[in-house]
Structures are given as structure tokens and as C-alpha cells.
Amino acid sequence: MAKRHRLSDLERLEIVRESRRGVSAQVLGKRFDVTPRTIQYTVRKEQMRKRDSGIRTAQIGTTVTPEELRTFEALLGRHGVNSRSDGMRRLIQAANGILQPDEYLTDELKGFRAALNRVGNNVTQIAKRMNEANNKGIRPPFGQASLAQMRSLTGFVLDFADQVDLLVRRRTDRINLLVNEALKELADGEE
Incomplete structure (x- = not known):
């Protein structure tokens, strides 16, 4: 051989x-x-x-606005991180917990979408009745009941917007908390 x-x-x-x-x-x-x-x-x-x-062989780059860069550097400074690279590396390592899909948010938005579809259907019905009356050459039937229904729908849409805003703020606060924890671990030397 x-x-x-x-x-x-x-x-x-x-x-x-x-x-x-x-x-x-x-x-x-x-x-x-x-x-x-x-x-x-x-x-x-x-x-x-x-x-x-753990040899680092890959690079990433991103373009940000001057305001975004100042905010990022201030955040790093608050946590005692002296290098953008170290901050980015720690955020990438912690991304598994930060960038997870939020099932609660998804379920809530599905419910909101269904409710918004109902509002859309109601508005469509009102518009249809008004168009039918207009096509027949009569004054559209828009009395107190229709006005109350429109006010109710308007209130619902405004409440809906507030609920979505609150939901998004809660999610953003949770992500900020996770990012701050990741940066604090970096500043403390934990990995």
C-alpha cells in the first residue's frame, strides 16, 4: 500500500x-x-x-443618522461601554432574546384587525345607504341613529388607535429593557 x-x-x-x-x-x-x-x-x-x-472573521456595517449615532454612543456611555464594536457585539449576542417574535402582540393585533374589519363593514353599509338614496334622487336618510352610529364608530377607531399605541409602547419598553440588560452585562464583563 x-x-x-x-x-x-x-x-x-x-x-x-x-x-x-x-x-x-x-x-x-x-x-x-x-x-x-x-x-x-x-x-x-x-x-x-x-x-x-471565537475568532472574529465577519464584519457588519450600517449607516445611521448623526442623531441615531449620538443616541447609541450616549447609551453605551451610560453603561460604561467604551467601544461601538463591543456594544454592537453584545447586542448581536443578545439578539436572540430581543428579536423573538412576540406571540402576545401577534394575537392582540389579530383581534384588532377583526374589530377594524367590523368597523369597515359598518362604514361601508352607511355609505351604501347614502349612495342608494342619492341615486334615487332622495335625501339620504341620515338621522340621529346614523349620527350616533358614526360617533360610536369614530370613538371605536380612536380607542383602537390608543390600544395599538399602548401595545407598541409596551413592546418597545420591553425591548429597551432587554437592550439595557445586554449592555449592562457587557459593561460588567459578563458574557
Whole structure:
């Protein structure tokens, strides 16, 4: 049985570098006198090593307004975080708890949507009665009952808007609390 070539550390680094440049495992295998599977294993092992050791290899960037940046830096300063990178890193690590879908909010909004559909149907019926009367050339029947119904619908829409606003404020407050906790942990050195 023929003895296989054993890769040196320098050869492994070159394989990883060439693989990133897009050179195929077959080409690299021929160049280093190993199988394509060995090349794939070498590249995968390096990826696992970087992931397991926490080596940071990816970057993110975002464009913000000057006001947003000042607000973010002030928040970091309040929590004793001296670096935007550290603040962003901690927020990304805590994002699993912050960016979770809110089932309660979803259920509430479904209920609000159904109620708003009922209001829309009522307004449509009033408009239909007024159009029918107008098409017949008679004065639309808009008495005290219709006026009371319109006032009731208006009140409902205003209450609805207040409830949605309150719901969103509660959700925003919860997210702010989670963000503040994440930044406090960063400032305290906990990860």
C-alpha cells in the first residue's frame, strides 16, 4: 500500500487560503498530492477551529443618522461601554432574546384587525345607504341613529388607535429593557 503524503501546517494554511480564493478541492488535491476529501476536511477543520475559538472573521456595517449615532454612543456611555464594536457585539449576542417574535402582540393585533374589519363593514353599509338614496334622487336618510352610529364608530377607531399605541409602547419598553440588560452585562464583563 502506498504511503500518503502528510500535510504540514504551512501546507494546510495554503490550502485554506487557496480554497477561499475559489480553487477547487480536486486541483488542490493534485497540487498537494492528497485526495479531494482531505482538502475538504482540512478546510472544514479550519472553519471549525475558528468558530470554536471565537475568532472574529465577519464584519457588519450600517449607516445611521448623526442623531441615531449620538443616541447609541450616549447609551453605551451610560453603561460604561467604551467601544461601538463591543456594544454592537453584545447586542448581536443578545439578539436572540430581543428579536423573538412576540406571540402576545401577534394575537392582540389579530383581534384588532377583526374589530377594524367590523368597523369597515359598518362604514361601508352607511355609505351604501347614502349612495342608494342619492341615486334615487332622495335625501339620504341620515338621522340621529346614523349620527350616533358614526360617533360610536369614530370613538371605536380612536380607542383602537390608543390600544395599538399602548401595545407598541409596551413592546418597545420591553425591548429597551432587554437592550439595557445586554449592555449592562457587557459593561460588567459578563458574557
